[in-house]
Amino acid sequence: MNWLWAVRDVLRHPVRSLLALVGIAVASALLLDMVLLSGGIERSFEKLLLSRGYQVRVSPKGTLPFDTEASFGDATTTLARIRATSGVVQAGPILGASLFARLPAGLTPLVAYGIDPTAQGIYVVEEGGDLAPNDSSHVLLGAPAAKRLHAGLGDTITLVGRLDPQIAAPAQSRLLVVRGIVHFLYDARDQPSIALSWSVVQSIQGHRATDRASVMLVRVADGADTGTVVRQLRHDFPALGINTVGDLVAKFRERLAYFRQLSLILGSIALVVTVLLVSTLLAITVNERLGEIATLRAIGVSRMAIVRQVVVQGMALVLPGGVLGIALGLITARWLDAILTSFPGLPAAISFFVAEPRQLAVAAVTLLLTGLGAGLLPAWQAANAPIAATLRSDAT
Amino acid sequence: MTVVLAARDLEKRYALQGQEVAALRGVTLEVRQGEYVAMVGPSGSGKSTLLTLLGGLDSPTAGEVTVLGTPLSTLGDRQLTRLRLERIGFVFQRFHLLSVLSARENVELPMAERGVGSAERRARADELLAYVGLAGRAHHRATQLSGGEMQRVAIARALANRPAIILADEPTGELDMATGKEILALFRRLHQDGTTLVVVTHDDQLAAEAGRVVRMLDGQITA
Numbered sequence: 001m002n003w004l005w006a007v008r009d010v011l012r013h014p015v016r017s018l019l020a021l022v023g024i025a026v027a028s029a030l031l032l033d034m035v036l037l038s039g040g041i042e043r044s045f046e047k048l049l050l051s052r053g054y055q056v057r058v059s060p061k062g063t064l065p066f067d068t069e070a071s072f073g074d075a076t077t078t079l080a081r082i083r084a085t086s087g088v089v090q091a092g093p094i095l096g097a098s099l100f101a102r103l104p105a106g107l108t109p110l111v112a113y114g115i116d117p118t119a120q121g122i123y124v125v126e127e128g129g130d131l132a133p134n135d136s137s138h139v140l141l142g143a144p145a146a147k148r149l150h151a152g153l154g155d156t157i158t159l160v161g162r163l164d165p166q167i168a169a170p171a172q173s174r175l176l177v178v179r180g181i182v183h184f185l186y187d188a189r190d191q192p193s194i195a196l197s198w199s200v201v202q203s204i205q206g207h208r209a210t211d212r213a214s215v216m217l218v219r220v221a222d223g224a225d226t227g228t229v230v231r232q233l234r235h236d237f238p239a240l241g242i243n244t245v246g247d248l249v250a251k252f253r254e255r256l257a258y259f260r261q262l263s264l265i266l267g268s269i270a271l272v273v274t275v276l277l278v279s280t281l282l283a284i285t286v287n288e289r290l291g292e293i294a295t296l297r298a299i300g301v302s303r304m305a306i307v308r309q310v311v312v313q314g315m316a317l318v319l320p321g322g323v324l325g326i327a328l329g330l331i332t333a334r335w336l337d338a339i340l341t342s343f344p345g346l347p348a349a350i351s352f353f354v355a356e357p358r359q360l361a362v363a364a365v366t367l368l369l370t371g372l373g374a375g376l377l378p379a380w381q382a383a384n385a386p387i388a389a390t391l392r393s394d395a396t
Numbered sequence: 397m398t399v400v401l402a403a404r405d406l407e408k409r410y411a412l413q414g415q416e417v418a419a420l421r422g423v424t425l426e427v428r429q430g431e432y433v434a435m436v437g438p439s440g441s442g443k444s445t446l447l448t449l450l451g452g453l454d455s456p457t458a459g460e461v462t463v464l465g466t467p468l469s470t471l472g473d474r475q476l477t478r479l480r481l482e483r484i485g486f487v488f489q490r491f492h493l494l495s496v497l498s499a500r501e502n503v504e505l506p507m508a509e510r511g512v513g514s515a516e517r518r519a520r521a522d523e524l525l526a527y528v529g530l531a532g533r534a535h536h537r538a539t540q541l542s543g544g545e546m547q548r549v550a551i552a553r554a555l556a557n558r559p560a561i562i563l564a565d566e567p568t569g570e571l572d573m574a575t576g577k578e579i580l581a582l583f584r585r586l587h588q589d590g591t592t593l594v595v596v597t598h599d600d601q602l603a604a605e606a607g608r609v610v611r612m613l614d615g616q617i618t619a
Contacts, residue, residue, distance in 0.1 A: 008496035295492035298453055299553065300481020301509050302474065388454035391488065392444070 005309065006316040009285070020281045021321045027274040028325020032363040033333050033353060034267030038260055040354035045252050048349050049245045051185060052121030054090075055226050056218035057248065058082065058233065061241045064251060071095060072240060075213035082216060085232055087224035092119025093213040095201050099194070101149050102158040102173070110145055111193045112159070113184075114201025121185075121217045123195055128153045128180035135197050138179035145192040151178050159196075161204040172204045189341065189348040259352075271370055274318075278374035282314050286378045291394030293382045298391065303383040310379035311372060318371030322364065329363070330355055397428035399462075400560055400592050401450055406459035408445050408615075419445040420456070421615040427561070427594055432587040434606035435596045442615040443596045444565055450594065451484050451563045452476045464560055481510055485554030489566035491546040493538035499525060499549045500534040506556040524552035528582060544575030551582060555591075562586065564595040568602055580605060 010017045058078075060070040072078070075093055082091045095114035100107040113122060117131040123140065131138055139159070141151060151157050154177065161172040176196065184193045202210055218233070220226045226244055233242045243251075253260075286293070293306055333353035340352045408420040420442045427433050435443040448454045449461055452468045461468045464483060468476060480486075493502045503521040512520070525534050528548035538546055547567060554562055567583070568576035580602055587593055587607075595602060603609050611619040 004501075005494070005496060012496055291490075291492060292494055295486075295488065296494075296505070297477070298451070298480065298486050298488075299506050300477055300479075300484075300557075301505070302477050305509060386454070388445075388448040391448075391453070391492075394490065394492075 003312060003316070006313040009313055010316045016281070017317065020277060020317055021324065023277045024274060024318060024321025025324035025328055027270045027277065028322045028363075028367050029329035029332055031267055031270035031274070031367060032326055032329030032360070033336065034263040034270060035363045035366070036329075036333055036353040036355055036359050038263040038267070040359070041256060041259065041350060041352045042249055042253055043354050043356070044349075044351040045347075046245055046249045048185060048347060049248060052217075054092075054121040054217035054219045055245055056220065056230055056233065057243045058216040058218060058237065059214065059241045059243070061239055063241060064243070064248065069096070069214075071212040071214045073212050075211050075216075078237065078240070079213070079216060081236060082218060082233065085229060085236065087221055087229040087232070088218055089221040090119050090219040092116045092121070092217050093198050094120070094122060094215050094217065095198055095205075095212060096214040097161075097201050097205050099201075099204060100160045101145075102160055103149065107160065108148055109192070110148075110159075111187075111191055112201055112204075113193065113195045114198040115195050116198055119217065119219075120195070121219075123182040123184045125180045125182050128178070130180060131195070131197060134199060135179075136200050137177060138196075139176035140180045140182045140195040141178055142182060142184045142187060142191070142193040144187075144190045145194050146178070146181055148192045153178055153181065159194075159204060161206055172206055174200065174204050176200075185349055186347045188344055188346055191348075271366070274367070274370045275374040278314050278318060278371055279377055281317065282310060282375055282378035283381070285313065286310060286382045290382070290385050290390050294385055294387045294390035294394065297383075297385070297387045306383040307376075307379040310382050311375040314371050314375030314378075315368075318367065318374075322367045322371070325367070326360065326363065397430060399426050400429050400464055401425075401427035401594065402462040403446070403450060404460050404462075406446065406449055406461065407457045408442070408449060408454070409457045418615050420449070423459070423612075423615070423617055425450075425610065425617065427592060429560075429592055430587075430590050432583075432593045432605070432607045433595070433610055434603040434608070435594065435610045435612060436598070436603050437612035437618075441612040443612045445615075446612070447563055447565050447594065447596050451486060452480055481506060482557055483560045485557075485559035485562040487547070487550050487554050487562065487564035487567045489569040491538075491543075491550045491570070493546055493549055493553075495538045498535050498537055499530060499541065499545075499552075502538060502549055503552045503556055506553060510557055520556065521552070524555055525549070527555070528552045529578075542575070543571050544578050547571060547575075547579055548582065551579075551586075555586075561592045561594065564593065564597075566596055566598065568597065568599045577601070 060072045063070045079091055079093055082088060093116055097112045099110050099112040101110055118133055131140060139157065146152065149157055156175055156177050159174050159176060182195060187193050220229050230242055230244055296306060333355065337351055337353045341348055341350060403423055403425045406420050406423040410417045410419055423446055437443050449456050463479060471479065500521045503524055504517045507517040507520060522534060525531055528551055530545060530548055533541060533545060568579050571579060576599060583593060584605055597603055610617055
């Protein structure tokens with residue numbers, strides 16, 4: 001009878017209950033979004049880093065991959081030594097560079113990745129084919145670059161290297177045929193990227209890029225211990241930064257500490273708002289019904305039953321409000337995600353709001369406990385109202 | 397006849413706007429099984445206060461109330477609540493039905509609290525609604541009933557757990573004369589069926605129906 005009674009009580013004041021439901025739904029949506037935001041980006045980043053199966057990144061010491069334009073030299077020897085390390089099954093170099101495409105209207109800047117197509121973990125081919133090993137005549141375009149260059153499979157593009165500040169003209173140029181359209185995993189939205197053979201990028205960049213790499217991706221063998229491999233690499237290459245996915249996620253987390261603080265503050269506000277909303281509403285309802293409650297106590301209804309009834313009444317608001325809030329939260333999370341991931345420099349594939357069952361469960365349980373907690377004070381007030389005095393004042 | 401309700405040297409004092417008010421001053425009363433007692437007196441004479449003390453809704457400043465041989469002062473809140481649930485039925489002037497529940501659900505409430513199964517509850521509620529003449533109104537919400545009907549539902553609710561005593565505070569106070577007479581007839585029938593009744597009233601007709609009239613003035617029983 002508790003639920004029946006509670007639901008009818010909620011329906012007794014439809015406008016008030018509707019407003020309360022909307023309030024709880026909005027607070028719940030905010031709470032859910034903050035729970036998703038608090039750890040979503042880390043999980044998303046970790047998933048992205050592991051998506052191509054490379055567990056370790058080697059980069060110039062003190063930097064994160066592609067965080068700066070830093071690169072390291074003697075890359076061929078380094079690559080060979082890394083590949084020879086026990087437990088390593090694959091390693092591939094990447095050299096990031098700023099190149100230009102020559103168009104009739106002038107030069108268009110591009111982000112170029114020099115890679116070894118047999119050991120790369122930064123793109124997937126969506127159309128056409130991949131580069132052949134040491135392919136010096138083809139290029140792969142990301143969709144934004146293809147759009148910007150108006151180029152498709154089989155088209156020829158002219159790439160030029162750094163502009164020479166002395167003569168304001170490109171130092172090197174190269175004609176390349178588009179072999180494939182690819183999706184770059186770590187690119188920001190609309191970033192015009194291309195991939196070429198490592199040697200081709202070095203060549204276009206001239207002497208400053210000779211035998212250099214920005215990062216090397218390392219894949220550890222199944223069954224081998226990543227920690228052991230990393231310790232060995234750190235020992236062998238003390239001048240380089242050796243980072244596991246966990247290390248990168250930790251550094252990423254440090255940089256995004258403000259997101260955690262933001263989600264904590266906004267999540268706390270959402271909780272407080274929910275508690276205040278439900279408590280206030282129940283306190284009003286309890287005060288309106290003190291006569292009824294005193295009657296119930298008079299006819300032998302226990303204090304516990306009164307507490308249960310008021311709490312159930314709170315839950316009759318919190319549960320539908322929470323369900324609405326979760327739906328609303330998922331919709332707003334998608335919308336906010338689209339805004340946040342369009343920030344420059346962030347991989348578009350990263351998601352700030354990752355809706356996993358665990359996060360949904362955390363939000364739902366938090367909401368449920370909030371609803372229960374919010375109902376307790378009015379419930380205690382109702383259960384402890386003096387029976388005779390309340391009946392007397394209700395009768396006058 | 398067994399004494400079902402006894403009050404000995406009851407006193408009740410309230411603090412009202414900084415001054416102590418004596419609502420009851422040394423009241424002693426016994427009610428025997430099957431008796432129909434009417435308590436009459438002017439407003440403020442202490443009759444409703446006495447009723448709340450007899451029903452364990454409040455505690456006296458001094459003195460003792462004994463219900464079916466159990467001194468109420470020896471009971472904790474849980475036991476006292478249980479005693480009210482199982483042995484005492486209350487009827488109030490303003491009915492105090494739960495407006496969101498139907499007549500039947502209101503009557504079922506004390507039984508549900510006692511743990512009676514739903515089928516038995518429903519059967520008993522229907523039987524009681526028929527007893528008070530509301531067989532056809534079981535599904536109506538309290539707000540859809542007239543004052544007299546609401547009071548009859550309240551009486552059915554008071555009878556739900558087959559209490560030893562019914563305590564009624566001004567049961568016709570909110571009703572017109574014709575409807576009051578219906579309630580009067582119902583109380584008469586309850587008495588004839590062996591129910592012990594203690595009724596606080598201003599209604600001379602209701603008092604005249606009672607087997608014994610207790611008159612109160614200034615917190616004391618005068619006759």
